[in-house]
Amino acid sequence: MSRNPQSPSPAGQVLTRLRAENGWTLVEVASKTGVSVSTLSKIENGQTSPSYAVMTRLATGLGVDFVHLIGGNASQMPHGVRSITRAGEGMSFQTEMGAYRALASDLVGKVFEPMLIDIPVRKTFAERSYSAHRGEEFVFVVSGPVEFLMEPYAPIALETGDSIYFDGSCKHGFRSLAKGPAQILSVCLGSRSDHAEQAETTGETDEG
Amino acid sequence: MSRNPQSPSPAGQVLTRLRAENGWTLVEVASKTGVSVSTLSKIENGQTSPSYAVMTRLATGLGVDFVHLIGGNASQMPHGVRSITRAGEGMSFQTEMGAYRALASDLVGKVFEPMLIDIPVRKTFAERSYSAHRGEEFVFVVSGPVEFLMEPYAPIALETGDSIYFDGSCKHGFRSLAKGPAQILSVCLGSRSDHAEQAETTGETDEG
DNA sequence: AAAATTATTTTCGTTTTGGAAAATTCGCCA
DNA sequence: TGGCGAATTTTCCAAAACGAAAATAATTTT
Numbered sequence: 001m002s003r004n005p006q007s008p009s010p011a012g013q014v015l016t017r018l019r020a021e022n023g024w025t026l027v028e029v030a031s032k033t034g035v036s037v038s039t040l041s042k043i044e045n046g047q048t049s050p051s052y053a054v055m056t057r058l059a060t061g062l063g064v065d066f067v068h069l070i071g072g073n074a075s076q077m078p079h080g081v082r083s084i085t086r087a088g089e090g091m092s093f094q095t096e097m098g099a100y101r102a103l104a105s106d107l108v109g110k111v112f113e114p115m116l117i118d119i120p121v122r123k124t125f126a127e128r129s130y131s132a133h134r135g136e137e138f139v140f141v142v143s144g145p146v147e148f149l150m151e152p153y154a155p156i157a158l159e160t161g162d163s164i165y166f167d168g169s170c171k172h173g174f175r176s177l178a179k180g181p182a183q184i185l186s187v188c189l190g191s192r193s194d195h196a197e198q199a200e201t202t203g204e205t206d207e208g
Numbered sequence: 209m210s211r212n213p214q215s216p217s218p219a220g221q222v223l224t225r226l227r228a229e230n231g232w233t234l235v236e237v238a239s240k241t242g243v244s245v246s247t248l249s250k251i252e253n254g255q256t257s258p259s260y261a262v263m264t265r266l267a268t269g270l271g272v273d274f275v276h277l278i279g280g281n282a283s284q285m286p287h288g289v290r291s292i293t294r295a296g297e298g299m300s301f302q303t304e305m306g307a308y309r310a311l312a313s314d315l316v317g318k319v320f321e322p323m324l325i326d327i328p329v330r331k332t333f334a335e336r337s338y339s340a341h342r343g344e345e346f347v348f349v350v351s352g353p354v355e356f357l358m359e360p361y362a363p364i365a366l367e368t369g370d371s372i373y374f375d376g377s378c379k380h381g382f383r384s385l386a387k388g389p390a391q392i393l394s395v396c397l398g399s400r401s402d403h404a405e406q407a408e409t410t411g412e413t414d415e416g
Numbered sequence: 417a418a419a420a421t422t423a424t425t426t427t428c429g430t431t432t433t434g435g436a437a438a439a440t441t442c443g444c445c446a
Numbered sequence: 447t448g449g450c451g452a453a454t455t456t457t458c459c460a461a462a463a464c465g466a467a468a469a470t471a472a473t474t475t476t
């Protein structure tokens with residue numbers, strides 16, 4: 001009896017499209033990835049549910065992100081969407097860190113989470129003045145100078161126009177070094193992922 | 209002979225952590241996901257390379273993003289890393305779009321790709337003056353005004369301090385409306401994933 | 417402590433996957 | 447049209463994953 005013809009997994013669909021776009025044959029893909037021609041064929045036709053090991057080889061061999069292969073999440077925003085936030089607008093809220101303005105807050109499911117933050121002048125750093133979260137963070141100093149604190153580094157001053165890219169999981173905080181509040185633009189990862197905790201694994205490719 | 213003890217796949221590591229954080233037992237996870245207890249154990253211990261079918265059931269059953277399960281965009285940066293780019297610095301290059309300055313260019317494998325772009329004054333929009341790429345893009349106008357063009361919208365003027373979040377796959381471009389060049393800060397997805405064509409990478413947890 | 421309870425790992429038979437090679441289908445050209 | 451080379455699908459078997467239940471290990475109770 002022949003195999004039952006399921007609908008192709010996302011990996012199969014991606015593989016099919018990639019081959020079409022690049023004009024690759026199954027044999028070529030096989031040599032690139034180390035996955036046999038027959039397996040590739042079955043994957044494209046939905047006759048098999050590829051293992052993690054195989055998907056890994058596909059991803060690295062074809063030079064695409066693993067996420068692509070599982071159809072994982074293409075942007076959840078509809079095509080052509082855009083959201084403009086005028087200066088001074090944005091959904092604002094206050095924390096110990098400062099006065100936040102969330103930009104493009106009408107768009108849900110964003111990949112980026114851009115915020116404008118007014119950083120107050122402060123003498124001491126209360127514990128609550130620090131932030132730490134998963135993922136990376138990018139900060140551009142719109143109006144400085146500010147002092148940036150991040151464990152395990154010494155404080156460092158950032159002037160207007162300076163930027164910093166750092167591991168957001170380390171405790172970090174800002175304070176204005178100007179007469180009044182300073183302003184920074186912060187970009188973190190969007191909070192599309194459900195729960196609060198989890199995330200961050202050491203990228204591991206296993207397989208034997 | 210007992211199974212050979214490989215290192216756990218990312219899925220295994222995530223599963224282990226999720227269970228620890230939520231206090232779930234293997235039996236509970238099994239009932240949530242429909243994956244047998246024995247398989248779960250083997251996945252956590254790296255004794256098996258889970259199939260796509262199983263990973264799917266894990267993701268939906270646990271209500272986590274598939275990307276988490278495969279270590280999708282866990283940060284590839286070592287713990288505690290940071291990179292400061294002073295105003296006026298950054299790896300610069302020129303395109304039809306304008307003069308680019310890539311920020312934190314010494315960090316590879318970034319999730320974000322921040323750029324400062326000097327936008328020239330121009331009368332006409334040559335085809336090469338447009339950009340289109342996978343994924344979302346966030347732009348903050350550092351020094352305006354600029355005109356933003358994006359299909360299928362009419363041109364719109366953005367002032368200093370305005371920002372826009374949009375679907376980068378639509379043709380888009382800028383031109384300065386000031387006397388001289390304007391400047392924008394652009395954040396796209398890191399180039400960890402964008403080889404050929406196709407979809408983009410996705411979100412993650414965190415918060416600001 | 418021992419027993420009882422609960423959680424995890426291992427065993428082992430069944431099902432599915434992965435791959436080499438055969439069979440088939442699909443161009444292409446004389 | 448018939449034949450030929452290339453690409454894809456199918457066959458078939460070894461290897462691996464999956465799951466039920468047994469065997470351990472870890473906790474709690476008495």
